[in-house]
Amino acid sequence: MIAIIKYNAGNIQSVQNALTNLGYESVITDDHATILAAEKVIFPGVGEASSAMQYLKEKGLNEVLTAIKQPFLGICLGLQLMCKSSEEGSTECLGIFDTEVKQFPPTDKVPHMGWNNSTQLEGSLFLNINLEDSFYYVHSYFAEVCENTISVCDYIEPFSAALHKNNFYATQFHPEKSADIGMKLLKNFLKL
Amino acid sequence: MLKKRIIPCLDIKDGRTVKGINFVDIKDAGDPIELAKKYVEEGADELVFLDITATLENRKTLVDLVRAVAQEINIPFTVGGGINSVKDVQKIIKAGADKVSVNSSAVKRPALITEIANQFGKQCVVAAIDTKFENGEWKVFTHGGKTATPLNTVAWAKEVEALGAGEILLTSMNNDGMKTGFAIDITQEVSEAVNIPVIASGGAGEMEHFKAVFEKTSATGGLAASIFHYGEIPIPQLKEYLKTQKIAVR
Numbered sequence: 001m002i003a004i005i006k007y008n009a010g011n012i013q014s015v016q017n018a019l020t021n022l023g024y025e026s027v028i029t030d031d032h033a034t035i036l037a038a039e040k041v042i043f044p045g046v047g048e049a050s051s052a053m054q055y056l057k058e059k060g061l062n063e064v065l066t067a068i069k070q071p072f073l074g075i076c077l078g079l080q081l082m083c084k085s086s087e088e089g090s091t092e093c094l095g096i097f098d099t100e101v102k103q104f105p106p107t108d109k110v111p112h113m114g115w116n117n118s119t120q121l122e123g124s125l126f127l128n129i130n131l132e133d134s135f136y137y138v139h140s141y142f143a144e145v146c147e148n149t150i151s152v153c154d155y156i157e158p159f160s161a162a163l164h165k166n167n168f169y170a171t172q173f174h175p176e177k178s179a180d181i182g183m184k185l186l187k188n189f190l191k192l
Numbered sequence: 193m194l195k196k197r198i199i200p201c202l203d204i205k206d207g208r209t210v211k212g213i214n215f216v217d218i219k220d221a222g223d224p225i226e227l228a229k230k231y232v233e234e235g236a237d238e239l240v241f242l243d244i245t246a247t248l249e250n251r252k253t254l255v256d257l258v259r260a261v262a263q264e265i266n267i268p269f270t271v272g273g274g275i276n277s278v279k280d281v282q283k284i285i286k287a288g289a290d291k292v293s294v295n296s297s298a299v300k301r302p303a304l305i306t307e308i309a310n311q312f313g314k315q316c317v318v319a320a321i322d323t324k325f326e327n328g329e330w331k332v333f334t335h336g337g338k339t340a341t342p343l344n345t346v347a348w349a350k351e352v353e354a355l356g357a358g359e360i361l362l363t364s365m366n367n368d369g370m371k372t373g374f375a376i377d378i379t380q381e382v383s384e385a386v387n388i389p390v391i392a393s394g395g396a397g398e399m400e401h402f403k404a405v406f407e408k409t410s411a412t413g414g415l416a417a418s419i420f421h422y423g424e425i426p427i428p429q430l431k432e433y434l435k436t437q438k439i440a441v442r
Contacts, residue, residue, distance in 0.1 A: 046315065
């Protein structure tokens with residue numbers, strides 16, 4: 001069973017739909033015991049950082065999420081909440097990845113919305129995925145490149161397209177909305 | 193590099209696709225789910241579903257349709273038509289849509305854009321603007337282009353950005369259905385005036401029209417309906433062409 005973290009963010013149903021289509025059972029939950037007992041955990045999200053963090057704290061999920069030992073995948077806002085802090089609402093985040101989330105300067109269209117490829121990618125999450133392959137992004141804030149960065153995307157400036165530390169993985173793009181390539185990445189994660 | 197988006201638009205009435213024709217490999221072009229899946233296979237970057245259902249009763253079928261579409265496709269999609277309140281948006285988003293588009297309802301009550309953005313995020317709100325060049329000025333029209341407003345198009349575009357829209361879908365009514373190309377001038381004026389993405393719509397009839405709008409304006413996407421539905425321009429062919437023209441597409 002895959003646990004999809006339930007919190008006040010959009011786009012959670014799409015993640016479950018993708019897993020169902022890939023043949024995996026999943027449950028959308030904020031129950032601590034269910035999350036801790038799951039084979040894998042997905043932390044999705046579209047939304048605003050400070051209200052999302054506040055919700056996680058109210059539910060005691062901040063402590064549960066950082067304690068998870070099984071493979072864990074954060075998506076979009078999920079990735080940003082796994083960093084040290086976010087400029088969005090001056091939010092202190094979970095601090096799993098050693099990097100900060102900044103707002104894009106207005107030197108090009110913001111949000112960064114649409115399909116973009118990586119300038120760098122490595123590791124088992126990207127097995128059989130190439131630099132020409134594009135993923136779907138929609139975000140106005142980005143995680144700076146750091147030692148946990150396993151994929152870089154360049155829009156306005158190079159940023160972390162994906163991060164990895166121990167059992168924790170995260171993508172700024174939406175694999176569940178990235179057609180065949182996104183399904184490939186989800187399968188790679190589910191096989192970890 | 194960020195790719196230019198090719199976006200088919202499906203008009204929906206009472207849960208069925210309007211204006212569709214039968215592709216050889218799909219059973220029923222009137223079935224929005226079949227058509228949507230076909231477009232995803234062909235490499236469409238996003239889809240827009242525009243509900244033109246007249247009665248409130250039949251609107252309920254829209255939510256069911258959105259739920260079914262979300263289960264079947266794995267690219268982003270926008271749902272528009274008759275969205276008047278945050279409550280309407282809630283139903284559509286919960287059913288699995290990524291964005292909603294608002295048009296006449298936002299002109300009537302601009303605060304709607306801010307309300308949706310506050311609850312679901314800016315990226316969720318597409319401001320659809322129908323515009324027509326009349327008496328020397330691009331003006332905003334509503335209700336499917338039937339009702340004139342005093343709003344100047346560029347000024348309204350800036351306002352929807354300030355209100356919290358995450359994207360603008362700009363349709364030129366002078367060009368819509370003419371197949372003579374997108375309205376380059378107003379598309380460029382609007383996309384230069386705002387810092388959010390602008391999707392060009394109305395007038396695509398040939399592959400060159402997409403090249404022109406991407407080369408001559410800052411639009412990040414091109415939307416069309418009939419040329420895709422009637423198979424006049426297959427999406428894979430359009431993308432191959434744009435690649436040879438050095439335009440970044442997926």
